[in-house]
Amino acid sequence: MTLQEILNDINLPYDIVGDNGVDIKNLSLSSREINHGTCFFAIRGEKSDGHKFINDAIESGAVCIVCEEIPEAIDKNKATFVLVKDTHIAIGYFASSFYGHxxxxxxxxxxxxxxxxxxxxxxxxxxxxxxxxxxxxxxxxxxxxxxxxxxxxxxxxxxxxxxxxxxxxxxxxxxxxxxxxxxxxxxxxxxxxxxxxxxxxxxxxxxxxxxxxxxxxxxxxxxxxxxxxxxxxxxxxxxxxxxxxxxxxxxxxxxxxxxxxxxxxxxxxxxxxxxxxxxxxxxxxxxxxxxxxxxxxxxxxxxxKDLPGPKGRFELVYNQAGIRCIVDYAHTPDGIANVLESARNLVSDNGRIITVFGCGGDRDISKRPVMGRLAYDLSDIVIITSDNPRNEDPQKIINEIKQGLPEINLDSANGQIKQLIFIIDREQAIKKSVSLAKSGDIVMILGKGHETYQEIAGVKNHFDDKEVVINEFKD
Known part of the structure; x- marks a missing residue:
């Protein structure tokens, strides 16, 4: 498809420097993923500016560059340039036209x-x-x-x-x-x-x-x-x-x-x-x-009425001893409240809600103490652990969750001390929750749901909440 054929279907202002009849074979946002015939989009991101990599893209075979400006050091004869006000806005329309809407x-x-x-x-x-x-x-x-x-x-x-x-x-x-x-x-x-x-x-x-x-x-x-x-x-x-x-x-x-x-x-x-x-x-x-x-x-x-629910969304796992575990992706204050309130309606009169949860690293820290307080208020036992710490210190995240907990750890309904447990290792935290559970209890394992990995220090390792529960039930 020629560049002009793509541009004919785009309702955005642009200027062309070079040959508008150049043949476009594929599109890319990364200068590291360029083949001959590629159109490269130079976008300004939070961490880097794609305009700095235009020359790398051309050297790798890019024949067209969509950008907001042409850097002075670039030889304009080596590729065709499409100048737009905002590359971010142009990409979707350009890609839609390239793939035939x-x-x-x-x-x-x-x-x-x-x-x-x-x-x-x-x-x-x-x-x-x-x-x-x-x-x-x-x-x-x-x-x-x-x-x-x-x-x-x-x-x-x-x-x-x-x-x-x-x-x-x-x-x-x-x-x-x-x-x-x-x-x-x-x-x-x-x-x-x-x-x-x-x-x-x-x-x-x-x-x-x-x-x-x-x-x-x-x-x-x-x-x-x-x-x-x-x-x-x-x-x-x-x-x-x-x-x-x-x-x-x-x-x-x-x-x-x-x-x-x-x-x-x-x-x-x-x-x-x-x-x-x-x-x-x-x-x-x-x-x-x-x-x-x-x-x-x-x-x-x-x-x-007959459809099964999605994986990791209020997903029930149970054993013959009458212990039920619910795996859910709840990772927001409202999500935590919704699933715990629903679990309370399901638990038997003498049953307890045992909640395992953490908060993701490199994400909104303001919700951490809020989620901690909700888990405390709506559970009988709370085990605070790691979610996906990513590049943050897991203990630091747990400390920020702790800030939402009451200074006096007391269940106002019956005057008893609530059980709060802190275990950084998520697998051990889940195992602890299952070991504490009795017939009639519901164990809520929250935050990761469908995910089959845990990201620690920027590295993703295999981890599946449901898998850990099933293995623990076998033991």
Missing amino acids: PSKKMKVIGVTGTNGKTTVATMIYRALGGFMRKTGLISTVENIIGNEIIESTHTTPDAITLQKLLNEMVKSGCEYVVMEVSSHSIVQNRINGIVFTGALFTNLSHDHLDYHHTIDNYAKAKKMFFDNLPVNCFAITNADDVYGKSMVADCKAHIYTYGFNFNADFSDLITSKLIGHFNEYNMLAVYAVLKLLEFEPNNIKNII
Whole structure:
């Protein structure tokens, strides 16, 4: 495909220096991943500036450079340059054109919010499969083309990877795509060039403030998704969430609401295998999307009621002794509260909630003491451990979680001292929780859910919460 053919379908201002008939064979964001015929995008990042690597890209075979300026030291005769105001904005549109605008050839549903994205997206994907519709899934857990599973590294991939993935879905015959849309991807323009058929907002609470700095900025990032939807799209918002109304205040799409506390457009209690009040919202959201995709209501309900839940989302593991463990991805204050309150409704009268959790390193530190207090208040025994420390000191993270705990460790309900345990090694922490559990207790292992690794000092090692529990039950 020639550069001019790509540019013909892009509605952005640009200037060309060089040959607009150059043949583009592939696209890249990295100067280390260049072959002959590559178009290289020079982006300004938090840690580095791609403009500094333009010469490296050209020497490796790049024939076109999309950039905001041409460095003085660069020989303009060695490649064609497309000058744009902001490379971040241009990438998605450029990639969409290069891959033939794949989103226009399918019905794409975007799901955004703090909690519930993976569950809602996965259950829509599975329900569409129940209707015998070939569907693609782009999620935190995995990317799926029909039944082919592709490893997921980000909630929402970079713009080039995303458009390439959508194109593979088109080629495989997918009619629908369900994708999680993260706040990072919205702000970083990764979803530019995607034409959405529908969009859904689950909820919004404390998360990612290391990136967005304030909850208002976080909300504005989510809102940008709805502000930019086309008029022929549908937008569904959670009427019971404090941000539900404002999220679609400037949305041009057809707006619908779901919820149980107000006069929402969708308010049915949907029967499913998933446990917890928060999942009643998730399943109602799934139903609303499928209804707006014009599937028959009774058929939707019949399919949903038999669908299994996603891996690592309130996933139950139990043994013959009557001990139940629930593995969940909850890693935000609201997520912790939701799953622990749901567990309390499931535990027997004399049963206890034993919670194992930690907080991720190199992430929002302000939520650490908040999560610590919620775990303390909503559990009978709390074991604070490591999550993914990444490049932080695990003990430092635990100390910051401790700041949310009461100075006097007392259960106000019965005046007894609560049991607080601190074990840095996550595997040992999980084993300790299982050893403490008795028949009727529920062990909540929170934070990592589906993940099959633990990142310590920048190195990812194999680790699976569910696997540890199963092995411990065997012993």
